[in-house]
Amino acid sequence: MFQTFETTADPSAGPGRLARLRDHLRGEGLAGFLVPRADVHQGEYVAARDERLQWLTGFTGSAGFAIVLPDIAGVFIDGRYRVQVKHQVDLSAFTPVPWPEVKPGPWIAEHLAEGAIGFDPWLHTADEIGRIEEALNGSGVTLRPVANAVDAIWPDQPAAPQGAAFPHPVTLAGETSEAKRARLAEGLRKAGQDAAIITLPDSLCWLLNLRGADVPRNPILHGFGILRADGSVDVFVAPAKLGDATRGALDAGLRLHAVEQFGPALHSLSGRIRVDRATAPLAVSQRVEAGGGTVVWGDDPCRLPKAAKNAAEVAGMREAHLRDGAAVVEFLCWLDGAAPEGGLTEIDVVTALEGYRRATNRLHDISFDTICGAGPNGAIMHYRVTEQTNRPVRRDELLLVDSGAQYADGTTDITRTLAVGDPGDEARDCYTRVLQGLIAISRARWPRGIAGRDLDALARFPLWTAGMDFDHGTGHGVGAFLSVHEGPQRISRISEVPLEPGMILSNEPGYYREGAFGIRLENLIVVQAAPALGDNRDQLCFETLTFAPFDRRLIRADRLSPDERAWLDAYHAEVMAKLSPRLSEAARNWLAAACAPL
Known part of the structure; x- marks a missing residue:
């Protein structure tokens, strides 16, 4: 049986966890923290390790985020979850906020006069942080990139998933990985770009004709890619996920690296590097720029061809x-x-x-x-x-x-x-x-x-x-x-x-x-x-x-x-x-x- 029926939301745990988070924030000199339902890949589906929003609040929806301030903790949910959230969070500790009708920036300004709000730059896009900062411009509130505060208080946080990857045959994919990469690389060259950063798991799987097992229900592989203008790709993935058969299905245009090497690789890039402002973590563009590369905002090159x-x-x-x-x-x-x-x-x-x-x-x-x-x-x-x-x-x-x-x-x-x-x-x-x-x-x-x-x-x-x-x-x-x-x-x-x-x-x-x-x-x-x-x-x-x-x-x-x-x-x-x-x-x-x- 794939589906299980255990209760994963526990409203009773929320107030204690919220109190510990606020204690941690005070120790770090922070007035608040952003808690998204996102992982470093910015995909909709996340592994147990990345269910920070659920762990903190009890809310299990597939979209939403929390903003924790000294006197209020808002759980932002869209129309799909406005009934569900009332059953899953302790309403004495957390306040449901209708989103996107209410935007996070103005909400923060309404509830906090001054102070620094922490956020993990690997869990938010440049587009998202930019909109909040614009709304807070001229107020006494600033955003500060920090180490993840929820991870710091989560004692039994699960390990990162290590699901095995497997090839997706070309008879079903309809096109080889090499042909896909050549097609996309031609677009990079025409745009005068030297490389594109791939952070979305389904984009990486589509590009490489691979599937994985890193999250339930969706056959995706957690990893990153740097697509070069010559059609080659540097692939960053945990080595344990790639068995001999899978490695044997990869062509010579793919260079494999441990996932821990992704950050240093971004720092070493030069030239014009395409980054998707709406889907890539902010940390990606920050590292490219810190290393001397020039960030060019543009769509993930895989998304439209994949669609x-x-x-x-x-x-x-x-x-x-x-x-x-x-x-x-x-x-x-x-x-x-x-x-x-x-x-x-x-x-x-x-x-x-x-x-x-x-x-x-x-x-x-x-x-x-x-x-x-x-x-x-x-x-x-x-x-x-x-x-x-x-x-x-x-x-x-x-x-x-x-x-x-x-x-x-x-x-x-x-x-x-x-x-x-x-x-x-x-x-x-x-x-x-x-x-x-x-x-x-x-x-x-x-x-x-x-x-x-x-x-x-x-x-x-x-x-x-x-x-x-x-x-x-x-x-x-x-x-x-x-x-x-x-x-x-x-x-x-x-x-x-x-x-x-x-x-x-x-x-x-x-x-x-x-x-x-x-x-x-x-x-x-x-x-x-x-x-x-x-x-x-x-x-x-x-x-x-x-x-x-x-x-x-x-x-x-x-x-x-x-x-x-x-x-x-x-x-x-x-x-x-x-x-x-x-x-x-x-x-x-x-x-x-x-x-x-x-």
């Missing part, structure tokens, strides 16, 4: 989704029979779903801890069931199941909200509006150059007309046997990255009513060239990758337009055609009823 999947990667993702879709349908068939009988809990549902994926004999891992929220737990957007919170699956309620899998040929992420008994007309109305938003994104076509922010409103409009909305982006990028959350592509109000063919995203509108229910529906989609239409303008559209039925019992067919009904019937017909040959007889019969036209 725009090639034909082999898209083909792998299609196959992974068909395999996964069959497993999900077997699960839905089982659940439809078992849930109304009573006796199931959220943990039972999670365990069963993983079992169906394991039965494919191709499961590498789940792609994140399954979110299974029964009734009011569905309103906690990133809810993780534990033995302590495990809730029965009750009749006449909604059940939200958001899950995914990692296969060698692709990464999946699917959400379905299901009826157990009769949850009522209001739930059906909300469900139908969420479904209309998903259909609108699925049917969209647009001129090249449009970004995710330009499409985001399509998913929200059916909810907006009823005075409703959801407090998360409509879609995140997804990697190919890499991170289930991948940048820079997304469908969000703040996304300015133009969508390009091959980009894979989630399409997941939702609606959440605290204390009552949650609804989310999610398919993965890939950007492709749109078929010729009208005056044959150059346009793009989405191909749907995910195949599993939507719960017809929750759909208000009278609320759907003819075009929406046509899309849904065509989608269900495609689900039936693609998945039937892969199913047991019982699941095939169940699917035929689930996919019947409205």
Whole structure:
């Protein structure tokens, strides 16, 4: 079993740890400290050693940070976590702060008149620190780079992960590492740059055609790279992670170094060095400049090429989704029979779903801890069931199941909200509006150059007309046997990255009513060239990758337009055609009823 159900958040420990941190800060002459949920690679997913925010506060969300001051400790969380945080932190010690509505710089200035705020320069980007310093300009508060203060008081901090790396075959990658590096190096030469610093784990894995095991659920390798303008790369990684077979798969253009040599190597660089201001730790640019190199701010050169999947990667993702879709349908068939009988809990549902994926004999891992929220737990957007919170699956309620899998040929992420008994007309109305938003994104076509922010409103409009909305982006990028959350592509109000063919995203509108229910529906989609239409303008559209039925019992067919009904019937017909040959007889019969036209 990949997923476990132990309770990792302990609100009761927070006040004592906060007091020890403040004592340490006073001893260092500091008025406060920034505690991010980040590691030295600035990836979203962190190892146990780097869960400083969770250890200090109890908050387990995948995004957020704390600012500890003498009289207040703010935990900054976005809309996904505003219900969750209230259950996970001691509210007598920590104050939830709505972010990004409230920015850290102005908040600090409001709550502290003067003093130095410490921060670890390996855990914050230059962009992040620059914005805070700008907001504090003219106040009596300054930022000071220091050794990590949380590490100083964490007595049993776990060791750094030492997961084994392994090659990702070119048949699935679609391009050799050498070819990728040559392509990116040509871009460096054209820009007059001598090297680029690679700090994001998924960028390094994509560039080297490697995968790793340094964090749960995402097959990434912790390490750093310096891509030179001649196409070679200096790779900094713990030697124990590279076995003989993996070393043998690397070509002569890769030079291996111990990870401890990364800092000195930055100091020795000369010439024009590209650093991503938004993703690289501030310490990187500081060390390059201290050694005499010239920092040139620019995007991580791997991010856009990695996001725009090639034909082999898209083909792998299609196959992974068909395999996964069959497993999900077997699960839905089982659940439809078992849930109304009573006796199931959220943990039972999670365990069963993983079992169906394991039965494919191709499961590498789940792609994140399954979110299974029964009734009011569905309103906690990133809810993780534990033995302590495990809730029965009750009749006449909604059940939200958001899950995914990692296969060698692709990464999946699917959400379905299901009826157990009769949850009522209001739930059906909300469900139908969420479904209309998903259909609108699925049917969209647009001129090249449009970004995710330009499409985001399509998913929200059916909810907006009823005075409703959801407090998360409509879609995140997804990697190919890499991170289930991948940048820079997304469908969000703040996304300015133009969508390009091959980009894979989630399409997941939702609606959440605290204390009552949650609804989310999610398919993965890939950007492709749109078929010729009208005056044959150059346009793009989405191909749907995910195949599993939507719960017809929750759909208000009278609320759907003819075009929406046509899309849904065509989608269900495609689900039936693609998945039937892969199913047991019982699941095939169940699917035929689930996919019947409205």
